[in-house]
Amino acid sequence: MIELDNVAYNYGGAELFSDLNLQLAAGSFHFLTGPSGAGKTTLLKLCYGELIATSGQVRLFGQDARALSRDDVAHTRRRIGVVHQDCQFLDHLTLAENIALPLSVAGHNTTSSDLTDLLGWVGLSQQAQQLPPQLSGGERQRAALARAVIMSPEIILADEPTGNVDWEMSQRLLSLLVELNKMGKTVLIATHDISLIRAAKAQVSARVLRLKDRRLQLAGADI
Numbered sequence: 613m614i615e616l617d618n619v620a621y622n623y624g625g626a627e628l629f630s631d632l633n634l635q636l637a638a639g640s641f642h643f644l645t646g647p648s649g650a651g652k653t654t655l656l657k658l659c660y661g662e663l664i665a666t667s668g669q670v671r672l673f674g675q676d677a678r679a680l681s682r683d684d685v686a687h688t689r690r691r692i693g694v695v696h697q698d699c700q701f702l703d704h705l706t707l708a709e710n711i712a713l714p715l716s717v718a719g720h721n722t723t724s725s726d727l728t729d730l731l732g733w734v735g736l737s738q739q740a741q742q743l744p745p746q747l748s749g750g751e752r753q754r755a756a757l758a759r760a761v762i763m764s765p766e767i768i769l770a771d772e773p774t775g776n777v778d779w780e781m782s783q784r785l786l787s788l789l790v791e792l793n794k795m796g797k798t799v800l801i802a803t804h805d806i807s808l809i810r811a812a813k814a815q816v817s818a819r820v821l822r823l824k825d826r827r828l829q830l831a832g833a834d835i
């Protein structure tokens with residue numbers, strides 16, 4: 613579904629990483645770990661076409677990301693749900709409106725029962741009319757996950773989805789992501805949280821990749 617071949621990226625200075633290879637097969641579950649600043653967010657951005665590789669090839673659903681037209685990019689983005697590290701809500705819209713935003717941007721009805729179901733699934737039915745600043749960190753993270761899946765994407769890319777929450781909430785978020793994978797979705801989670809990865813490995817068959825010293829490698833059995 614997403615393939616990276618010999619990919620390198622730099623923001624204008626030295627290469628952040630190079631010779632990077634990655635295949636996200638349908639239905640797979642991956643973790644991406646590595647030190648702060650190694651380039652995990654950048655790698656996710658390459659995977660959803662937000663950035664274009666400096667060299668090498670990124671294929672999204674079989675198409676070269678470099679050759680995608682604007683329409684192709686929009687279509688591809690609908691197939692990939694992204695949970696951003698900082699959630700990226702619009703503070704003047706209610707939680708329900710924020711979650712439904714991808715639907716309204718795509719011209720779909722935003723009062724559908726799907727939205728109600730989704731709010732229930734992430735346990736936020738009571739908070740639907742609140743504004744993002746009124747929410748706790750865990751509520752915001754669950755809302756970010758709901759927004760990422762509202763268009764029924766095939767792939768979910770989650771950037772530190774448990775970044776600012778306690779252990780219990782991180783387990784709850786993990787179980788939602790595992791549930792999505794069991795429904796057939798491809799999942800990639802970027803995280804520093806090794807205990808989260810260990811907890812996931814008890815529930816799902818996951819590959820753990822480490823981005824370090826400009827290279828992407830399978831992590832050792834120590835994780």
Ligand SMILES: Nc1ncnc2c1ncn2[C@@H]1O[C@H](COP(=O)(O)OP(=O)(O)OP(=O)(O)O)[C@@H](O)[C@H]1O
Nearest residue numbers: 623628646647648649650651652653654655697804
């Ligand atoms: N738009 C940008 N322009 C220039 N440099 C950038 C830009 N975005 C990120 N960087 C730099 O690229 C490097 C990798 O950043 P990135 O956010 O991908 O790392 P990360 O592994 O996700 O870090 P963290 O774990 O702290 O979130 C960092 O040194 C960062 O400062």
